[in-house]
Amino acid sequence: MRMQFYDDQEADKMATQFFKYYYHDRGKMKWGGFLLSERTAALKKEIDKEQDAEYQD
Numbered sequence: 773m774r775m776q777f778y779d780d781q782e783a784d785k786m787a788t789q790f791f792k793y794y795y796h797d798r799g800k801m802k803w804g805g806f807l808l809s810e811r812t813a814a815l816k817k818e819i820d821k822e823q824d825a826e827y828q829d
Contacts, residue, residue, distance in 0.1 A: 778786060
C-alpha cells in the first residue's frame with residue numbers, strides 16, 4: 773500500500789467528504805458509556821475504602 777499525500781486544499785476536501793458521508797458520531801451513547809465506567813470505578817473505590825475502615829475497627 774502506498775501512502776498518498778494531499779495538498780491543503782485537497783486534504784480539506786477529503787476531510788469534508790469523510791465527515792459528511794462516512795463518519796457517524798455516536799454522541800451521547802459514547803459519552804454515556806464513559807460516564808458509566810467512571811461512576812463504576814468511583815463506586816468500587818468507595819466500597820473498598822469502607823471495607824478497609826470496617827476491617828481496621
